[in-house]
Amino acid sequence: MSISQKTLRSEISCSGIGLHSGAHVTMTMRPAAPDTGIVFRRTDIVGGGVELPARWDLVTDTMLGTTIGNADGVRVATIEHLMSALYGCEIDNAVIEISGPEVPVMDGSAAPFVFLIECAGVQAQDAPRMALEVTKPVHIHDGDRSASLLPAPVFSVEYEIHFESEAISRQSCLFHLVNGTFKTDICRARTFGFERDVNKLREAGLALGGSLKNAVVVGMGGDKVLNEEGLRYEDEFVRHKALDCIGDLYLAGAPIRGLYRGLYAGHALNNQLLRKLFAEKDAFRLVPAEEAPHGAWDVPPLSVAEA
Numbered sequence: 125m126s127i128s129q130k131t132l133r134s135e136i137s138c139s140g141i142g143l144h145s146g147a148h149v150t151m152t153m154r155p156a157a158p159d160t161g162i163v164f165r166r167t168d169i170v171g172g173g174v175e176l177p178a179r180w181d182l183v184t185d186t187m188l189g190t191t192i193g194n195a196d197g198v199r200v201a202t203i204e205h206l207m208s209a210l211y212g213c214e215i216d217n218a219v220i221e222i223s224g225p226e227v228p229v230m231d232g233s234a235a236p237f238v239f240l241i242e243c244a245g246v247q248a249q250d251a252p253r254m255a256l257e258v259t260k261p262v263h264i265h266d267g268d269r270s271a272s273l274l275p276a277p278v279f280s281v282e283y284e285i286h287f288e289s290e291a292i293s294r295q296s297c298l299f300h301l302v303n304g305t306f307k308t309d310i311c312r313a314r315t316f317g318f319e320r321d322v323n324k325l326r327e328a329g330l331a332l333g334g335s336l337k338n339a340v341v342v343g344m345g346g347d348k349v350l351n352e353e354g355l356r357y358e359d360e361f362v363r364h365k366a367l368d369c370i371g372d373l374y375l376a377g378a379p380i381r382g383l384y385r386g387l388y389a390g391h392a393l394n395n396q397l398l399r400k401l402f403a404e405k406d407a408f409r410l411v412p413a414e415e416a417p418h419g420a421w422d423v424p425p426l427s428v429a430e431a
């Protein structure tokens with residue numbers, strides 16, 4: 125059965141600080157007409173109403189988060205956790221008004237945004253939802269980091285990370301994004317950082333809003349999490365990478381039907397992967413989105429190209 129596009133039932137606001145800028149911002153999510161997509165609007169820019177569609181080809185920076193911008197240098201940074209929540213709540217159309225240069229970090233996860241969207245309510249619209257079906261493997265790598273999209277019956281995310289840190293070490297995950305998996309298994313995973321990097325980042329003008337309230341911080345020795353409350357999931361680190369990737373891939377402009385496989389990948393590779401996908405016209409097609417099929421799904425084996 126095909127499904128319809130969705131937007132918010134009513135507008136809803138929140139305020140907070142940006143993880144990197146430390147800037148205090150107010151953000152309002154508003155309903156939008158069918159086929160609008162997700163559009164950011166910087167309300168603090170003189171003249172007002174500068175609009176930035178949340179699209180892969182408007183990504184201007186991927187260093188420690190995903191930033192979109194236009195030719196005039198108007199930017200919105202760290203959009204990935206909000207985009208991930210919008211994907212998870214199946215919101216196709218929304219205008220995100222924001223009074224500063226960066227989405228508020230909230231608690232470092234996507235859960236507060238999911239809560240806001242659920243408070244606002246979700247409204248079905250009179251237009252069919254389209255999905256982006258991956259029809260051919262697309263692969264990108266940078267040294268030992270890689271990211272791939274492969275044909276698969278539902279959107280699935282497989283991720284592996286490895287850090288020289290006892291607290292993280294090697295972690296992997298595989299999630300099929302069906303039946304509320306995003307809400308139960310992914311959306312609460314927080315962003316993370318290392319105490320040893322904090323001074324370096326701050327000198328570079330980054331992580332100015334970061335604290336134990338909105339990030340998991342691994343201590344100097346690399347073996348301990350400094351947050352008193354501990355972790356939300358045993359493998360919260362790799363789950364957060366899955367959360368990031370879901371938000372980054374939602375910049376495709378439609379939900380993806382296919383398997384994402386990331387090996388030590390991050391925002392930069394995720395964006396390059398989308399650029400490569402859209403450059404290969406036979407690698408995808410737009411199809412009416414459908415309810416996820418029931419049953420188990422085979423995960424394609426690693427291909428020679430990926431090995």
Ligand SMILES: [Zn+2]
Pocket residue numbers: 204205315364368
């Ligand atoms: Zn993140």
